[in-house]
Amino acid sequence: MIAAFFDNIPAMILLTGVLVGVSAALLGTFLVLRGSAMLTDAISHSIVFGIIVVWLLTRQVAGPVQVIGAALAGVLTVVLSEALARSRLVKMDAAIGLVFPALFAAGVILISLYARNVHIDVDTVLLGEIAFVWLHTVTLGGVRVPVALLTLSVVLVVNLAFVLLLWKELKLAVFDPGLAAALGFAPGLLFYALLTLTSVTAVASFDAVGAILFIAFVIVPPASAFLLTRRLDHMLLIAVALAVLSCVSGYVLAVYWDVSIGGMMASMTGVFFTLALLLAPQQGLVAQWLRRREQRLDNDCMALVAHVFSHQDSPQRGVENTTQALIEHLGWPEQRAQAVILRGLDRGLIRRDDGLLWLSAKGLAMAREIFEPWARAENSL
Amino acid sequence: MSGLIELLNSSIVQTVALGAAILGIVSGTLGAFAVLRQQSLLGDTLSHAALPGVCLGFLIAGTRDMGSILFGAFVSGALAAVLVLVIVRHTRLKTDAALGIVLSVFFAVGVVLLTLIQGQGGAARLDLATFLFGQAAAILRSDLWIMGGVTLVALALVTALWKEFKLVTFDPDYAYTLGLRVGVLDVLLTVMVALAIVVGLQLVGVVLMVAMLIAPAAAARQWVTSLGGMVLLSAVFGVVAGVGGALISATARGLSTGPVVVLVASALVLVSILLAPGRGLLWQWWFAWRQQQGLQAQRVLLSVHAISLAHDDPAYSAGQGMLDALHHVPTRRALSKLHAQGLIRPVAHAPETTPHWELTPAGHAEAEAVLRRLQREDHR
Numbered sequence: 001m002i003a004a005f006f007d008n009i010p011a012m013i014l015l016t017g018v019l020v021g022v023s024a025a026l027l028g029t030f031l032v033l034r035g036s037a038m039l040t041d042a043i044s045h046s047i048v049f050g051i052i053v054v055w056l057l058t059r060q061v062a063g064p065v066q067v068i069g070a071a072l073a074g075v076l077t078v079v080l081s082e083a084l085a086r087s088r089l090v091k092m093d094a095a096i097g098l099v100f101p102a103l104f105a106a107g108v109i110l111i112s113l114y115a116r117n118v119h120i121d122v123d124t125v126l127l128g129e130i131a132f133v134w135l136h137t138v139t140l141g142g143v144r145v146p147v148a149l150l151t152l153s154v155v156l157v158v159n160l161a162f163v164l165l166l167w168k169e170l171k172l173a174v175f176d177p178g179l180a181a182a183l184g185f186a187p188g189l190l191f192y193a194l195l196t197l198t199s200v201t202a203v204a205s206f207d208a209v210g211a212i213l214f215i216a217f218v219i220v221p222p223a224s225a226f227l228l229t230r231r232l233d234h235m236l237l238i239a240v241a242l243a244v245l246s247c248v249s250g251y252v253l254a255v256y257w258d259v260s261i262g263g264m265m266a267s268m269t270g271v272f273f274t275l276a277l278l279l280a281p282q283q284g285l286v287a288q289w290l291r292r293r294e295q296r297l298d299n300d301c302m303a304l305v306a307h308v309f310s311h312q313d314s315p316q317r318g319v320e321n322t323t324q325a326l327i328e329h330l331g332w333p334e335q336r337a338q339a340v341i342l343r344g345l346d347r348g349l350i351r352r353d354d355g356l357l358w359l360s361a362k363g364l365a366m367a368r369e370i371f372e373p374w375a376r377a378e379n380s381l
Numbered sequence: 382m383s384g385l386i387e388l389l390n391s392s393i394v395q396t397v398a399l400g401a402a403i404l405g406i407v408s409g410t411l412g413a414f415a416v417l418r419q420q421s422l423l424g425d426t427l428s429h430a431a432l433p434g435v436c437l438g439f440l441i442a443g444t445r446d447m448g449s450i451l452f453g454a455f456v457s458g459a460l461a462a463v464l465v466l467v468i469v470r471h472t473r474l475k476t477d478a479a480l481g482i483v484l485s486v487f488f489a490v491g492v493v494l495l496t497l498i499q500g501q502g503g504a505a506r507l508d509l510a511t512f513l514f515g516q517a518a519a520i521l522r523s524d525l526w527i528m529g530g531v532t533l534v535a536l537a538l539v540t541a542l543w544k545e546f547k548l549v550t551f552d553p554d555y556a557y558t559l560g561l562r563v564g565v566l567d568v569l570l571t572v573m574v575a576l577a578i579v580v581g582l583q584l585v586g587v588v589l590m591v592a593m594l595i596a597p598a599a600a601a602r603q604w605v606t607s608l609g610g611m612v613l614l615s616a617v618f619g620v621v622a623g624v625g626g627a628l629i630s631a632t633a634r635g636l637s638t639g640p641v642v643v644l645v646a647s648a649l650v651l652v653s654i655l656l657a658p659g660r661g662l663l664w665q666w667w668f669a670w671r672q673q674q675g676l677q678a679q680r681v682l683l684s685v686h687a688i689s690l691a692h693d694d695p696a697y698s699a700g701q702g703m704l705d706a707l708h709h710v711p712t713r714r715a716l717s718k719l720h721a722q723g724l725i726r727p728v729a730h731a732p733e734t735t736p737h738w739e740l741t742p743a744g745h746a747e748a749e750a751v752l753r754r755l756q757r758e759d760h761r
Contacts, residue, residue: 098595098596101591212488213492263496
């Protein structure tokens with residue numbers, strides 16, 4: 001039964017993707033909130049350098065030595081970038097952009113000089129091949145288990161423990177690093193621990209999804225979740241859910257279209273982000289647009305009421321209190337004028353009589369409110 | 382030497398070197414603006430985002446037609462730039478998150494399209510490595526015309542809008558009050574980065590392109606303080622890195638041009654950061670060391686002065702051992718410096734054998750001048 005599960009190739013591929021997605025989303029939540037998302041980009045490129053250096057030193061392409069050694073290269077990138085930025089000779093963004101391409105280029109050259117015939121291949125490091133994870137297995141208690149699956153499970157457990165045990169500290173360090181430092185929670189140290197784990201996760205994930213697609217799993221689901229909620233715990237849960245959803249839907253579509261599985265999974269994170277960007281209930285672009293339109297209609301209604309009020313007792317009301325006057329004197333396009341009048345009628349602010357616009361009692365009250373806002377304060381005294 | 386001449390006579394090497402020089406000019410120029418506007422990593426996002434455009438250009442043209450591939454790269458790079466701006470402007474997400482999202486998702490779509498193309502098979506296969514790391518040897522003379530044309534467009538824009546770009550780079554608020562269309566100029570400067578990426582695509586590839594934008598500009602920034610100087614020097618550094626890298630990679634078999642060019646550019650940055658006159662790290666360390674020495678000497682001078690005042694004896698001499706104990710650090714270097722300046726002189730103090738030091742009249746005058754200066758600063 002268990003053996004059958006681990007021999008089931010689609011299940012293995014899917015499980016690998018989910019493990020990568022969940023591990024990455026756990027850390028990504030805090031990286032996105034802290035504004036360090038692009039450090040993931042730098043780390044994931046630099047581990048190429050780490051992988052080849054570790055291979056040159058130990059001739060190992062898998063296992064704990066390789067994971068930790070290569071992960072150190074990721075941390076080294078961050079340390080070097082921050083040191084460079086601290087010299088104030090270049091800004092932080094340029095420092096990041098100077099360090100990781102240099103390490104990456106050095107890695108690529110080392111690979112082409114010394115590791116041509118080994119199975120370290122830059123394409124694989126960058127893109128991974130999740131469809132092949134089941135080829136590389138170890139026997140564990142009589143069951144053949146893919147190595148990547150085993151490594152990723154350990155990484156997931158470590159990440160989960162890190163986030164759950166240090167929840168309070170992480171939360172404080174992300175939202176108020178000053179207070180965290182004052183309370184002795186060492187936000188700097190915590191941040192380096194977070195980046196080290198990111199680096200470790202990147203190394204563990206690279207043969208499944210590759211270094212660049214890994215970035216998508218770290219940043220995109222947490223960023224989508226960020227648009228959907230304002231609570232940290234909800235954000236983390238939504239990010240994890242979106243990561244799982246992206247893996248499953250990405251796998252199905254990739255098989256259907258016969259394209260890269262890792263690529264499709266990462267693309268699906270983008271699809272969910274786009275949906276969140278457009279449709280998020282509070283912060284989505286559609287909601288923002290509707291809110292703006294609503295506000296404009298409200299403002300127009302007030303302008304209409306003010307206009308009718310200032311003319312309805314004057315001799316010019318025959319000219320002024322008509323739709324035509326709104327178009328010509330207020331400079332509204334006809335469509336907008338009609339929409340505002342309809343809104344005014346709907347709300348019972350105005351009524352039509354003899355082809356002219358008149359204020360209702362409610363409209364009159366609103367006009368007083370606009371022209372004499374102090375009157376209400378006096379009345380209520 | 383003859384090897385180098387032979388190398389330069391090779392038509393492929395000439396093409397590559399010329400292409401690298403063109404790339405150096407355009408990426409150096411546009412990179413200077415990107416670095417000053419703190420948008421260095423935008424280049425990384427736009428170059429990764431060019432991948433789906435490359436694939437779409439290939440899919441639509443049906444062949445490996447450089448024109449349509451580069452046009453596709455430009456369009457998807459520009460689209461990515463606009464998306465980053467939309468996300469930053471309309472959500473609470475920070476810039477770096479927007480950059481990361483667009484980078485990784487566009488790249489993922491590119492990977493998907495790439496497998497789609499490879500699935501189709503056929504002779505006109507699109508080799509991934511070509512665009513990830515560039516494949517300088519595959520550059521044709523005809524490609525140089527496209528690269529040169531794109532570069533001319535970018536340079537013409539920079540020249541025509543020099544004043545505007547300068548103002549938007551350093552003081553966008555002021556530019557806005559002058560009635561400049563800051564938003565449009567912003568988009569223009571951002572989208573132009575995509576032009577540089579198009580030029581570099583074949584030579585260094587999408588992954589390393591960011592270094593060609595940042596490194597020459599960051600190196601140039603260390604040596605000059607004017608925008609004009611920085612842009613010129615940055616272009617020069619770009620050319621040096623491009624041509625130097627191309628020649629080095631041509632001498633060794635199996636070295637891709639892209640990574641070598643990037644390493645040369647990084648070396649230029651390292652040298653600049655260490656050596657740039659008055660600003661480089663070595664200079665900073667040297668200044669700090671000299672200042673520390675000067676301060677140490679001043680403190681020793683003041684303590685000898687204070688001791689002589691306390692004893693009401695201008696010629697009172699202090700032993701080095703006592704001064705060491707007083708200052709918790711060896712004072713030998715400070716004493717010899719003061720001696721060389723003629724502010725103190727050694728006196729023998731029998732029966733002790735170690736030298737004692739007393740202030741010369743000049744030393745007393747100097748100590749009083751320092752005290753007066755410190756007092757004035759206190760009052761302020």
